[in-house]
Amino acid sequence: MKEVNHSYGTGKIKVPVLFDINLHINQGEFVALCGSSGSGKSTLLNLLAGLTKPEQGKIFVSGEEISRFNENELCLFRRRCMGFIFQSYNLLPNLTALENVELPLIFSGVSGKKRRQKATEILNRVGLEGRIDHRPNELSGGQQQRVSIARALVNQPSIILADEPTGNLDSKTELEILALMREMNRENGTTFIIVTHEQEVAERSDRVIYMQDGRIVEKRTRPA
Amino acid sequence: MKWTDSFRIVWRNLWRMKLRTALTSVGVMIGTAAIVAMIALSLGLKDNAVKSLENFGNLTELPVEPMYWNEERNEPIPDDERKKLNMAAVQELKAVPGIAAVMPMKRLYEQAKLKVGRREGYVELIGVDVRESADYRKNDIEKGTYLSGSPQEIVIAYGVARELRDLEKEKREERRRNASGGRQSGGGGVEYWGPPPDMGENQPTLNLVDKAATLIVTREYRVDDEPKYEKKEVRVRIVGQLIQAEGNRYQDMRSVYAPFEMIKELNDWVMRSRGDEGSVSPRSREQANQQNELVFDQITVKVESREQVESVVKALKEKGYEVWSPARELETINNFFFVIQLVLGGIAAISLLVATIGIVNTMIMSILERTKEIGIMKVIGATVFNIRWLFLMESGFIGLIGGLAGLGIAWGAVELVNFLGSSSDVMQTMGMGFGSSEESSRLAYIPSWLALFAIGFSFIIGLLAGIFPAIRASRLSALQAIRSE
Numbered sequence: 001m002k003e004v005n006h007s008y009g010t011g012k013i014k015v016p017v018l019f020d021i022n023l024h025i026n027q028g029e030f031v032a033l034c035g036s037s038g039s040g041k042s043t044l045l046n047l048l049a050g051l052t053k054p055e056q057g058k059i060f061v062s063g064e065e066i067s068r069f070n071e072n073e074l075c076l077f078r079r080r081c082m083g084f085i086f087q088s089y090n091l092l093p094n095l096t097a098l099e100n101v102e103l104p105l106i107f108s109g110v111s112g113k114k115r116r117q118k119a120t121e122i123l124n125r126v127g128l129e130g131r132i133d134h135r136p137n138e139l140s141g142g143q144q145q146r147v148s149i150a151r152a153l154v155n156q157p158s159i160i161l162a163d164e165p166t167g168n169l170d171s172k173t174e175l176e177i178l179a180l181m182r183e184m185n186r187e188n189g190t191t192f193i194i195v196t197h198e199q200e201v202a203e204r205s206d207r208v209i210y211m212q213d214g215r216i217v218e219k220r221t222r223p224a
Numbered sequence: 225m226k227w228t229d230s231f232r233i234v235w236r237n238l239w240r241m242k243l244r245t246a247l248t249s250v251g252v253m254i255g256t257a258a259i260v261a262m263i264a265l266s267l268g269l270k271d272n273a274v275k276s277l278e279n280f281g282n283l284t285e286l287p288v289e290p291m292y293w294n295e296e297r298n299e300p301i302p303d304d305e306r307k308k309l310n311m312a313a314v315q316e317l318k319a320v321p322g323i324a325a326v327m328p329m330k331r332l333y334e335q336a337k338l339k340v341g342r343r344e345g346y347v348e349l350i351g352v353d354v355r356e357s358a359d360y361r362k363n364d365i366e367k368g369t370y371l372s373g374s375p376q377e378i379v380i381a382y383g384v385a386r387e388l389r390d391l392e393k394e395k396r397e398e399r400r401r402n403a404s405g406g407r408q409s410g411g412g413g414v415e416y417w418g419p420p421p422d423m424g425e426n427q428p429t430l431n432l433v434d435k436a437a438t439l440i441v442t443r444e445y446r447v448d449d450e451p452k453y454e455k456k457e458v459r460v461r462i463v464g465q466l467i468q469a470e471g472n473r474y475q476d477m478r479s480v481y482a483p484f485e486m487i488k489e490l491n492d493w494v495m496r497s498r499g500d501e502g503s504v505s506p507r508s509r510e511q512a513n514q515q516n517e518l519v520f521d522q523i524t525v526k527v528e529s530r531e532q533v534e535s536v537v538k539a540l541k542e543k544g545y546e547v548w549s550p551a552r553e554l555e556t557i558n559n560f561f562f563v564i565q566l567v568l569g570g571i572a573a574i575s576l577l578v579a580t581i582g583i584v585n586t587m588i589m590s591i592l593e594r595t596k597e598i599g600i601m602k603v604i605g606a607t608v609f610n611i612r613w614l615f616l617m618e619s620g621f622i623g624l625i626g627g628l629a630g631l632g633i634a635w636g637a638v639e640l641v642n643f644l645g646s647s648s649d650v651m652q653t654m655g656m657g658f659g660s661s662e663e664s665s666r667l668a669y670i671p672s673w674l675a676l677f678a679i680g681f682s683f684i685i686g687l688l689a690g691i692f693p694a695i696r697a698s699r700l701s702a703l704q705a706i707r708s709e
Contacts, residue, residue: 052703
């Protein structure tokens with residue numbers, strides 16, 4: 001039912017980044033986007049998120065052409081369908097973990113009690129019991145990333161886009177976070193698209209897409 | 225997003241930068257305080273001025289005169305074009321919308337003497353239309369009743385009772401004083417000193433109501449250049465006494481009001497006797513002519529309500545009557561205070577403009593500071609509208625805080641001014657407070673509409689200041705915002 005049909009071709013006039021990308025990602029897939037710096041993987045992710053608009057080509061998510069959405073529609077679309085995980089966590093420093101997770105629900109207009117319950121639930125789920133009233137600077141990197149995963153998941157989006165989620169973490173924590181994301185992927189059927197250049201991440205993905213100089217050079221599907 | 229949630233976020237953001245919020249709202253505070261205090265002061269002063277005018281006379285009763293001076297052509301209006309205060313004029317005045325009653329008045333051309341028992345004194349006899357004036361004069365009665373329409377009734381003004389002297393008694397006492405003073409040149413004769421005859425105010429005012437009295441009118445005529453005097457006496461009954469009129473002219477103090485017919489008769493008698501003689505002055509002949517076509521000395525119109533006074537005055541002027549009304553003074557006062565309000569309002573408006581720029585500045589600063597935060601919010605699902613709303617509310621609240629603080633300060637200032645004003649009697653020196661009533665001792669006051677207006681206005685100022693920053697914030701590219709550190 002849910003399919004990400006991504007046919008895409010762009011030629012940035014000044015600095016071409018992506019060339020004739022055609023990509024299809026299925027619902028529930030756990031996809032790693034790999035490639036060296038400047039290969040265009042982050043750009044691809046931003047296009048998927050609707051944060052940038054393609055110069056040419058079309059992007060479909062769940063059968064909707066998001067490349068034709070206006071700013072406000074994109075915001076609503078992201079609220080409904082997408083969660084984000086960043087390398088630098090991007091938590092609001094003056095809010096507690098709980099409030100950070102609640103924030104997407106606030107914008108969706110969920111009432112206070114329900115919101116708190118949902119956020120607490122999901123924070124417990126990512127293993128942060130007893131930490132929900134701490135501020136980001138009182139948490140370790142791994143814990144902060146867990147908070148941001150919780151935040152990405154709290155709206156129950158169908159897709160989660162992660163931009164080097166483990167880039168700032170040591171390898172042990174990295175594995176924990178990865179395991180958590182896989183778990184979420186399996187439990188909720190959420191599609192994960194992860195930009196990374198870490199081998200461990202690629203190894204644990206359903207599919208690895210290698211990019212080089214703005215082109216897809218290799219798609220490797222790991223047998224399930 | 226829910227209202228309560230958005231307010232919580234806004235409040236948190238403001239609280240986070242409390243010093244900046246406070247400093248920014250100080251600008252609004254000063255502007256609002258200036259506006260409110262000044263409007264309150266001018267309202268208070270105006271109220272006092274109006275009140276003191278109202279003490280002068282009833283604002284809804286206007287004396288009407290024919291217009292003597294053509295203001296447009298700047299020349300006197302000739303006699304024959306001038307309006308006459310006759311029955312036709314009364315009818316014309318009655319037709320003017322807003323006029324409740326027309327009360328014509330005619331004076332006796334001679335002084336009359338009122339005699340009650342042994343006391344007597346000179347009074348001014350005024351004839352009034354009983355039917356027209358009864359409804360409005362009834363309220364002014366202190367004792368007794370108003371004229372009912374029966375022929376030989378009179379109503380006296382408050383001062384009349386004091387004017388009457390027992391001449392016989394005074395003469396007697398004077399004689400006695402002189403006598404005793406002559407006999408006992410030393411001390412000890414004090415017991416014979418009666419009250420000085422002029423100290424009428426110390427005497428208990430005697431009640432004249434429901435007493436029979438005699439009006440004595442004297443006419444003078446000449447036979448072979450020898451002045452001759454003739455007296456006419458009219459038996460009347462005093463049915464009522466008017467209340468003491470405030471701040472009125474001396475002659476009103478000793479007025480005696482009688483039905484119109486009685487005055488007409490007396491006037492006829494006075495005039496006829498003059499007209500009988502050969503040496504009639506042109507003036508008295510003219511008066512006699514006027515007498516025949518029934519010309520009144522004065523017409524007082526009663527306006528239905530204070531709000532209608534101005535329109536009535538305007539209508540009367542168009543018809544060629546001259547009207548003096550405290551309402552016209554009121555108009556001058558209004559204009560005066562309007563100018564003051566304009567000036568003060570201008571000053572306050574400039575300070576508010578500066579405050580607005582301050583808010584814009586603060587908001588732009590905080591957007592720069594929170595670029596990343598805005599980006600994150602956009603990514604996790606805040607719409608363009610959400611972002612705009614948050615920033616609009618934030619700047620609106622800065623305005624609101626400033627407005628509330630300014631209102632508080634203005635209130636304090638008003639209280640201070642009133643306190644100083646009442647303790648040092650500034651009012652009396654300024655000539656504002658004729659009446660010593662409690663209310664008029666307030667130099668300034670803040671009506672509730674002014675308070676609401678101030679709060680609403682400062683909030684709107686904040687909102688206006690927030691429009692540009694809010695749009696800027698919502699236009700931020702989420703991607704760049706997130707990347708910025």
